[in-house]
Amino acid sequence: MKSIRLIVTSFLLVLAAGCDKKNDDLVKPGTGDNFPQVIKFDDEGDGDAEDADEFSFKLVLNDRYDATGENPGGKIIPLTEDVTVNFKITEWEGFDNPSDYIREVTGFYEIDDCTTSLDEGTDLNVVFDAATGTGSVRFPKGVEEIEIAFATDEDFFNDNTLNTEERSITLEITGLTTVAGQNVTFNKARQFKYEVLDDEAVHGDWEVDHEDSAQFVLFTRLFGHINEDIASLSADDVEKIEISIEYNEVKVLVELKEMEEIEECDGPEMVNKVIEIEADLEDLSTLTNEGDIEFAGEIEQEDGSVKEFVYKGGFAISSDGLTVTLTGEYDDEETDEIVLLLKK
Known part of the structure; x- marks a missing residue:
């Protein structure tokens, strides 16, 4: 009986060694750090009254795995290097040209409840061509989200008529400019749509x-x-x-x-x-x-x-x-x- 036990034990040791040798070539499951950080629109849309003097959208990072375990659902891990985000107005309804409506574009982020990066003189290098609807903004390292605000002509849509046709602007992220080796991408499926809400309707x-x-x-x-x-x-x-x-x-x-x-x-x-x-x-x-x-x-x-x-x-x-x-x-x-x- 003792010899049988020794044979079985030896067989199991050989089998285990063989398994370890096979597993040497297997790829271990990726951790959160192996996946790219993803930049996306924070919301799919927004809207404001006809006489609003601006609209804005926010860019945020996807939640990532929290190694500390304090946030089981994940948390935002800021970028370690700046990224330039390119965006474009891809559609507009109810008017001929975005340049007739949009006056100026600025970018900023909140430092606290009372202070933004604009107050500190930080430039996010926003570039926007109203004629083509294309633009870009710098998403800084160490920041969880940024906001891009479009100053508008508050009289452009303001009238005393119930408009029965949609008036809106749709934007998409079109690409990123990153430093070599930076593992960052963007959500290609999400758009942001701003709608002008008619004062003569229910809003x-x-x-x-x-x-x-x-x-x-x-x-x-x-x-x-x-x-x-x-x-x-x-x-x-x-x-x-x-x-x-x-x-x-x-x-x-x-x-x-x-x-x-x-x-x-x-x-x-x-x-x-x-x-x-x-x-x-x-x-x-x-x-x-x-x-x-x-x-x-x-x-x-x-x-x-x-x-x-x-x-x-x-x-x-x-x-x-x-x-x-x-x-x-x-x-x-x-x-x-x-x-x-x-x-x-």
Whole structure:
């Protein structure tokens, strides 16, 4: 029995040695450092009002493996050398030439909440030819993201007409200039599209008349369903109620008469307290004076979990303002259908 065990043991040792010899030629799985860093647009699009005096896009780096384990989902690892990013306007709708609309282009990055690279006099070497729509910008080493801002002619699109045709600009990254041996690429699939939002359509800032007792009660019923502070308000507490319909979100802002001190970049400042609800637009009819609207968001519960709320319905624009008809769903309960009349 002892000799059989010795034979088996010897056989296993030979087999293991053979496996090790075969494995000498295998390539080990790559770590995060073996893959290129990827530069991409931070968002796929944005939009602003007709009279906006600028639009911008951000360039960021993909998250990478965090060897420390502190960020299981990965984190941005800044570049170790500068990269020049080339970009181009590839499409435009609703006007003849981007050079008629775009006035100037600048690039910068945030240093902190109050300071950008422009404040420090750092030049990102932005080059832009409005006639061809081509440009480039330096993405510096040690920086997580940069922003490219296009100053525009604020009167170019601004009119008193409901435009039923899209007005937009689409940009793509077209290439990179790197130093030798630098392992950096860009996301070739993602584009950035900026849309001009029509002031005569549903987008914009709309006010609820809080001094109209009937409208105030309807507003508190509708949004008090998801916010206890709104549910407990009286009209005397309120300075202003505003519902903003933006490019991809809806904001409900209640500005109170009560003041509070906040810390701004220039020092402390007294401002009105606010109650705010933010939601993502799920559906919105655009380039029309009536249609559908749906927006949704999440509310964190005391135990750390989240519950979703949804508002859906329709809208119609007339000389009286914007009439919005909505029902809300939250925590397995639904509000009655409520009609609000909003004015700009």
